[in-house]
Amino acid sequence: MGSLCLLSCGDISKPRAQEAPPHPATQVADCATRADVLGLSRIVEVDTSEGPLFGRGRKGGFDFLKDGEIVLTFDDGPSRSHTRNILKALAQHCTKATFFMVGRMAASDPAMVREVAAAGHTIGSHTWSHAKLSSLTADKAEEEVELGLSAVASALGAPVAPFFRFPYLRPNAAAVEYLKARHIASFMIDVDSRDFRSRDPAEVQKNVLTQLAGRHRGILLFHDIQPSTAHALPALLTELKKRGFKVVHMVPKQTAETLPEYDARAAKLIAHKMQAASKEPLAPRALTWQQSQQSTGDGGTEVLPWAHQRNTSSPLSTGSTASPTNEPATVPWYQKWFTP
Numbered sequence: 423m424g425s426l427c428l429l430s431c432g433d434i435s436k437p438r439a440q441e442a443p444p445h446p447a448t449q450v451a452d453c454a455t456r457a458d459v460l461g462l463s464r465i466v467e468v469d470t471s472e473g474p475l476f477g478r479g480r481k482g483g484f485d486f487l488k489d490g491e492i493v494l495t496f497d498d499g500p501s502r503s504h505t506r507n508i509l510k511a512l513a514q515h516c517t518k519a520t521f522f523m524v525g526r527m528a529a530s531d532p533a534m535v536r537e538v539a540a541a542g543h544t545i546g547s548h549t550w551s552h553a554k555l556s557s558l559t560a561d562k563a564e565e566e567v568e569l570g571l572s573a574v575a576s577a578l579g580a581p582v583a584p585f586f587r588f589p590y591l592r593p594n595a596a597a598v599e600y601l602k603a604r605h606i607a608s609f610m611i612d613v614d615s616r617d618f619r620s621r622d623p624a625e626v627q628k629n630v631l632t633q634l635a636g637r638h639r640g641i642l643l644f645h646d647i648q649p650s651t652a653h654a655l656p657a658l659l660t661e662l663k664k665r666g667f668k669v670v671h672m673v674p675k676q677t678a679e680t681l682p683e684y685d686a687r688a689a690k691l692i693a694h695k696m697q698a699a700s701k702e703p704l705a706p707r708a709l710t711w712q713q714s715q716q717s718t719g720d721g722g723t724e725v726l727p728w729a730h731q732r733n734t735s736s737p738l739s740t741g742s743t744a745s746p747t748n749e750p751a752t753v754p755w756y757q758k759w760f761t762p
């Protein structure tokens with residue numbers, strides 16, 4: 423395949439990611455007997471070797487979910503003040519999610535990254551600084567992807583999933599090809615909580631349930647930097663259970679391979695942030711980049727290996743998806759969604 427490499431790709435096609443350790447199923451087993459929680463209906467192991475695209479995309483993506491199945495995803499964190507409450511809500515429902523972390527956020531609070539991982543959730547990356555890759559040069563786009571990946575992995579102290587989400591849900595062709603060459607899967611969304619537009623938890627719940635009433639399944643997007651989601655989640659998860667939705671947990675078959683050059687940069691940046699934080703022990707540790715202006719603020723029963731499919735064999739039906747939302751003037755700068 424003649425992949426279009428954004429940048430220096432000489433060393434990215436040879437070494438393959440190592441096999442991920444077996445997914446911990448302990449908590450799944452503990453929750454398997456509880457009928458009052460969402461739990462997990464199944465765990466899907468994703469083979470990212472060909473850089474698949476999941477969820478709604480302008481060019482389609484895999485749609486592997488059955489009716490009633492949902493995937494929970496949280497972007498932009500970690501944020502200590504909200505991520506921890508979200509972890510608590512997920513744990514109370516014995517369910518798992520995927521967190522697409524911003525490198526700068528992870529570097530500011532490695533302990534929070536480890537806390538998310540220790541709870542059994544999947545950790546992917548979301549660039550270094552939440553940059554819109556489509557507006558960057560190829561060199562800068564590579565830097566955003568690689569430094570973000572290295573920062574999240576360095577903060578965790580272990581390899582993360584080769585799962586990536588484009589900031590602003592803006593995949594551009596060159597970056598998609600670069601991620602493919604790096605054996606990293608890209609994830610779009612099917613259901614948008616729009617949690618950045620409101621402080622009202624009821625509004626977040628309504629957004630999710632209304633979209634699910636039309637689609638009946640999908641990858642759900644939340645932000646674990648948003649108080650509305652942190653407050654909405656307990657009741658929303660309970661409502662999803664009542665309505666019969668089933669959570670699918672995506673786990674990677676391989677871990678992401680980071681590049682030494684960026685690992686070294688990430689280590690320095692984390693060390694610098696930790697040193698700065700130690701001098702100001704009372705300072706908020708994770709809020710290193712501009713936040714929303716609105717913000718003050720199982721039972722897994724089976725593990726199914728994800729048989730890799732080409733995009734053309736399992737395209738997402740674009741005809742059945744909701745239109746992306748129009749963007750109001752009040753949307754925070756880092757949450758500008760694409761329009762068709």
Ligand SMILES: [Zn+2]
Nearest residue numbers: 497498589590
């Ligand atoms: Zn984001």
